[in-house]
Amino acid sequence: DAMVIQNPRYQVTQFGKPVTLSCSQTLNHNVMYWYQQKSSQAPKLLFHYYDKDFNNEADTPDNFQSRRPNTSFCFLDIRSPGLGDAAMYLCATSRERQGPHEQFFGPGTRLTVL
Amino acid sequence: GQQLNQSPQSMFIQEGEDVSMNCTSSSIFNTWLWYKQDPGEGPVLLIALYKAGELTSNGRLTAQFGITRKDSFLNISASIPSDVGIYFCAGPSSGAGSYQLTFGKGTKLSVIP
Numbered sequence: 001d002a003m004v005i006q007n008p009r010y011q012v013t014q015f016g017k018p019v020t021l022s023c024s025q026t027l028n029h030n031v032m033y034w035y036q037q038k039s040s041q042a043p044k045l046l047f048h049y050y051d052k053d054f055n056n057e058a059d060t061p062d063n064f065q066s067r068r069p070n071t072s073f074c075f076l077d078i079r080s081p082g083l084g085d086a087a088m089y090l091c092a093t094s095r096e097r098q099g100p101h102e103q104f105f106g107p108g109t110r111l112t113v114l
Numbered sequence: 115g116q117q118l119n120q121s122p123q124s125m126f127i128q129e130g131e132d133v134s135m136n137c138t139s140s141s142i143f144n145t146w147l148w149y150k151q152d153p154g155e156g157p158v159l160l161i162a163l164y165k166a167g168e169l170t171s172n173g174r175l176t177a178q179f180g181i182t183r184k185d186s187f188l189n190i191s192a193s194i195p196s197d198v199g200i201y202f203c204a205g206p207s208s209g210a211g212s213y214q215l216t217f218g219k220g221t222k223l224s225v226i227p
Contacts, residue, residue, distance in 0.1 A: 006156075031213065042202060042217035043157070050213075090156050097213040100164075101145045101206040105156035 003027070004106035006091050012112045013081050021076040021109045023091030029104075031097050032074040034066060035090040037108070043090055049074060050097045078111075086113045116141050116207055120218030128226050133190040135221040137203030146186040147204040147215070148177050157202060161188070195225050 004025045013019040023032065031050050035043035047056045049068040063085070065077040078085055088110050092103040120137045127133055137146070145164055149157035161172050163179035163186060170177055174191045190197055200220040207214045 004156075040220075042219055045214055048213065088154075092156075094213075099145070099206070100162070101213075101215065102147060102159055102162050103215060104159060105149075108154070108156045110154065 004091055004093055004104055006089075006106035006109050008109060009107060010110050010112070012114065013078075014114050015083065016080045019078050019081055019111065021078075021089050021091075021111070023074045023076070023106055024072050025074075025091075025093045025106075026072070027093055027095075027104065028071065029093035029095050030071075031094045032068060033092040033094070033103065034064075034074070034076050035092065035105075037088040037090055046076075048097075081111070081113045083113050086111055116143075116205075116216045118203055118205065118216055118218035120203055120221055122221055123219070124222040124224070126224045126226060127193055129193060129195060131193055133193055133197070133223060134187065135189075135201060135223075136185060136187045137218050138185040139205070140184070141208065142183040143186075143205035144183070145205055146177070146179050148175075148186070148188050149202045149204060151200045151202065151220075153199070160201075190223075193223075193225050195227055198223055198225050 007022050033048040034046045037043045046060045067075045088108045090108045091106040094103045148160045151157040161177040166183050167181050168179040176189045178187045200222050202220045203218040204215040207216050
């Protein structure tokens, strides 16, 4: 089945220790997104890739970076995690950027910062 | 920016009951998406609506795209325990950032067996 896969499902890191979350997709979609979701809130878009074109949201902290080495994979790097970065991180894909607008989400990675 | 007002925020229902929730906006949306999120999981797309007045079903779920394009409804018939979760409505933001989805704050559904 075509899908969006995230690894690991749970990640524990220490305050200030860099961490990388990964996402892969078998849908062959052009667009990949990273969202942050905190408890009882809606997902918040951090950035997205349209093919190799990186697009950062204006309010995404510099502490968050992303890489997309090929169509299938996308990584979220948190350079110096703070306690406030503990959250669920969701990867999503869509076929195109301007529509259709359906986004397909992975199962998420729950990040804990000690 | 655009906002989606989703109601109710939470609801407790008996197993077997029908459920209705809605999403409203002060601005027009051209697409409405309904997602369900189970605890500890990512949102799963339930239904996508593209035309004003459209009524679409997916099993026991039915969603409608309001004629004014400013609202959408999701109904669940004969609820079962696995319907528990948070239901989000979403739609593409207008303007240059139309790739971005605006999400409602979610309706948390609890089903009492």
